[in-house]
Amino acid sequence: MSQTLADGGAAAAPAWLERLRWDEYGLIPVIAQEAASGKVLMFAWMNREALQATLQRGEAVYWSRSRNRLWHKGEESGHVQTVLSMAIDCDEDVLLLQVAQQGGIACHTGRHSCFYRGLEQDRWTELEPVLKDPATMYSKPKP
Amino acid sequence: MSQTLADGGAAAAPAWLERLRWDEYGLIPVIAQEAASGKVLMFAWMNREALQATLQRGEAVYWSRSRNRLWHKGEESGHVQTVLSMAIDCDEDVLLLQVAQQGGIACHTGRHSCFYRGLEQDRWTELEPVLKDPATMYSKPKP
Numbered sequence: 001m002s003q004t005l006a007d008g009g010a011a012a013a014p015a016w017l018e019r020l021r022w023d024e025y026g027l028i029p030v031i032a033q034e035a036a037s038g039k040v041l042m043f044a045w046m047n048r049e050a051l052q053a054t055l056q057r058g059e060a061v062y063w064s065r066s067r068n069r070l071w072h073k074g075e076e077s078g079h080v081q082t083v084l085s086m087a088i089d090c091d092e093d094v095l096l097l098q099v100a101q102q103g104g105i106a107c108h109t110g111r112h113s114c115f116y117r118g119l120e121q122d123r124w125t126e127l128e129p130v131l132k133d134p135a136t137m138y139s140k141p142k143p
Numbered sequence: 144m145s146q147t148l149a150d151g152g153a154a155a156a157p158a159w160l161e162r163l164r165w166d167e168y169g170l171i172p173v174i175a176q177e178a179a180s181g182k183v184l185m186f187a188w189m190n191r192e193a194l195q196a197t198l199q200r201g202e203a204v205y206w207s208r209s210r211n212r213l214w215h216k217g218e219e220s221g222h223v224q225t226v227l228s229m230a231i232d233c234d235e236d237v238l239l240l241q242v243a244q245q246g247g248i249a250c251h252t253g254r255h256s257c258f259y260r261g262l263e264q265d266r267w268t269e270l271e272p273v274l275k276d277p278a279t280m281y282s283k284p285k286p
Contacts, residue, residue, distance in 0.1 A: 016265050038181025043237040087258040090250050094186040096258045115230040115239045122159050
């Protein structure tokens with residue numbers, strides 16, 4: 001493979017990747033759905049480098065807007081997302097990943113899905129249990 | 144109900160709505176998932192007014208960034224999305240709707256889902272059939 005992460009995205013990007021409509025920040029929204037359950041686990045963003053890294057690893061690599069760096073999902077917690085397939089929408093500006101969620105936990109709060117609160121009688125109500133204490137999920141202290 | 148569409152969002156918004164983290168354009172990303180099938184149908188955006196209109200109607204009302212106006216999904220095609228429930232993610236900046244898709248067609252191309260193309264061998268490949276000719280779906284000519 002001629003293009004690697006070390007290229008920093010400088011090499012010519014493949015046609016399927018350039019076809020996507022990247023936003024003004026060079027990002028595209030990404031929905032991660034658990035293939036086995038159909039559950040929507042999380043929503044994040046990728047830049048070109050993150051998407052190429054995702055394809056190379058076969059695991060989801062996002063662009064962290066808060067940390068301003070590539071974010072290999074599960075890099076600390078071990079809750080990696082194996083990417084089984086990838087789809088694009090009609091406008092070519094949103095990606096949908098089908099993933100296998102390692103550890104069964106996608107959310108940094110220790111829940112299965114990040115969408116664990118539902119609107120009930122004008123209140124956001126927690127509908128999913130914490131499966132694992134977040135304090136035990138991360139090996140390194142947060143900066 | 145004290146606040147209606149006619150207020151243009153000027154009335155005080157409820158706490159559950161103000162709690163959301165609206166982006167710099169006053170928008171929030173929205174994922175629409177078909178409750179019955181688990182299929183992710185589409186991705187769009189809402190502003191505060193669209194979200195309140197969605198709650199009032201019980202049908203998805205998005206903010207069209209291309210047309211710069213509220214967009215009652217299905218207003219022309221009849222392919223309305225009945226909203227069954229609504230969830231928010233851990234960062235409080237993404238909404239996930241569970242919907243019943245009227246007509247079984249969410250995409251303006253006449254397909255069930257907007258995510259009808261998958262990446263196969265470095266090509267975006269159509270994986271879902273057109274269920275209805277788009278030319279017959281819209282009553283009014285497009286501007």
